[in-house]
Amino acid sequence: MKKILLITSSVKGKDSFSIRLSNAILEKLTAAYPGSSVYTRDLTVNPLPHLDETHLGAFFTPNELLTETQQKAIQYSNQAVQELMEADIVVIGVPLYNFGVPSTLKAWVDHIARAGVTFSYEDGFPKGLVLNKKVYLAIASGGVYSEGPRKGYDFSDPFLRAALGFLGITDVTTFRVEGIAMPELQDSAFPKALDTLDAFAF
Ligand SMILES: Cc1cc2nc3c(=O)[nH]c(=O)nc-3n(C[C@H](O)[C@H](O)[C@H](O)COP(=O)(O)O)c2cc1C
Known part of the structure; x- marks a missing residue:
């Protein structure tokens, strides 16, 4: 029995591939851990504001x-x-927008990265304070970034792994629906993503 936090950030609602993939991950998790609870924060409905001087102060x-x-x-x-x-x-739905995460998701990161709360500096070294979490990233993109010529252009997965890792969250697994804007891949992209879930031991 687990407490699951679902973070979504696509503006496409039920048509969103990152949300559909997140929901498929949730199905796997609730089957693996019966009785689990799910709390959802849809960042398009319930966003965090961009950081300003008052927040930082x-x-x-x-x-x-x-x-x-x-x-x-x-x-x-x-x-x-x-x-x-x-x-x-934590399951995070990530639509790829302009090679990175949506600004709503970046704002969420900006609000959870708090010195003395989610990380600290001991002897001058950063130490994450968010421990014992498992994170699944459900990334949807028009192109293909897990391999091939665009591999170096997807900053969403490395950014989230770096930011979460800084807070102490190092157990991160990424699933992708990719190529949904590519005619030769768009029909198989989601079924292929579901296959990767089926092959994973949740
Ligand atoms: C504003 C915007 C920017 C996008 N930028 C990229 C991009 O840089 N690379 C890419 O492969 N796809 C890009 N796409 C396509 C999306 O990644 C694709 O539609 C994906 O399915 C979005 O996730 P969603 O279905 O969960 O909304 C962009 C889409 C939008 C709306």
Whole structure:
């Protein structure tokens, strides 16, 4: 029985391949761990704001010294951090937008990366404080990036692995629906992604 956090960020709703792949991962997880609960944060409906000066000021101010304005500003981040901390497993749906993650997903990362909360510096070295999590990335892209000539142009998977790893989350598995804008691949892309799920031991 696991607590699963589902993060989605595609604007395409039910037509979204990253959401469909995320849901297929959820099906596998709930079959493997009966009785699991799923909490969903759809970043297109419930986004985190872009960081501003007030957020940053609040991040570096001790709780007891926060002004009323800072308390309000930091609520978004506190909520997102709590959702992450409470989860055993995180499934992140990632539509590839302009070679990277959607800005809503980047904003989520900006709000969960908190010095003294999700990472710390000990002896000058960063130490992740978000431990014992398993993350699945469900990446959807028009082109193919897992291999071939565009391999070096997909910054979503390496970015998320670096950012999550910095917070202590190193157990990350990536599944992809790729080539959905390529006529020769678009029909087989999703079935192929489902095959990779079937071959994986959840
Ligand atoms: C704004 C935007 C930017 C995109 N940029 C890329 C890109 O850089 N590379 C790519 O292969 N596909 C790109 N695509 C195609 C999407 O990755 C593809 O439609 C994918 O299925 C999106 O995920 P979703 O189905 O979950 O929304 C882009 C699509 C949109 C809407």
